Amino acid sequence: xxxxxxxxxxxxxxxGDTVTLNCSYEVTNFRSLLWYKQEKKAPTFLFMLTSSGIxxxxxxxxxxxxxxxxxxxxxxxxxxxxxxxxxxxxxxPNSGYALNFGKxxxxxxxx
Amino acid sequence: SAVISQKPSRDICQRGTSLTIQxxxxxxxxxxxxxxxxxxxxxxxxxxxxxxxxxxxxxxxVIDKFPISRPNLTFSTxxxxxxxxxxxxxxxxxxxxxxxxxxxxxxxxxxxxV
Numbered sequence: 001x002x003x004x005x006x007x008x009x010x011x012x013x014x015x016g017d018t019v020t021l022n023c024s025y026e027v028t029n030f031r032s033l034l035w036y037k038q039e040k041k042a043p044t045f046l047f048m049l050t051s052s053g054i055x056x057x058x059x060x061x062x063x064x065x066x067x068x069x070x071x072x073x074x075x076x077x078x079x080x081x082x083x084x085x086x087x088x089x090x091x092x093p094n095s096g097y098a099l100n101f102g103k104x105x106x107x108x109x110x111x
Numbered sequence: 112s113a114v115i116s117q118k119p120s121r122d123i124c125q126r127g128t129s130l131t132i133q134x135x136x137x138x139x140x141x142x143x144x145x146x147x148x149x150x151x152x153x154x155x156x157x158x159x160x161x162x163x164x165x166x167x168x169x170x171x172x173v174i175d176k177f178p179i180s181r182p183n184l185t186f187s188t189x190x191x192x193x194x195x196x197x198x199x200x201x202x203x204x205x206x207x208x209x210x211x212x213x214x215x216x217x218x219x220x221x222x223x224x225v
Binding site (some may be wrong): 036088103 | 112117139142144152153154155156157169202203207208213214215216217218219220
């Protein structure tokens, strides 16, 4: 089955902590893996990963894809309360355009 | 990146009625996508809307329940027909954003059916 599994499902941390969110998948052949931040309704784009082992970075957020071990991680350093959101991982298959989403990790950053 | 205006932002509807959701993009796009996110669940693709042709529906979704229009390259509507409480969800439109090299989502419509 073509599952995208995210872990943990939820996480509570204190401001300043570093968090690592995980995304694992089962299908080896795909175009890209994407990360989104969903605060209310609309997911906002964070990263698109196509190649294995190449880290993408944006401010305090970074992400990397491991195609051999079939997972990706999203790191957030020096967390802030504004980082509180659901983080979604999605796989873009080789054919078609349907993003296959995981259920997300709900992150709460407390002051 | 592409900017998508989606409306309504939210609505509370009576069962048996229909609601039409609109998405306007600030640039021309070939394909627009409609997703549903049921409470506590992930996003699921309903259909892909191409201008000038019938929408392509994913397994479990049918045109009679979710008719889609795509009159031009910047606009699309999704109608949720004959609603039941099980249709209570967030509905999102999305486009492939070649500048962003990713997919951009509209602001979403939170639908509650009572």
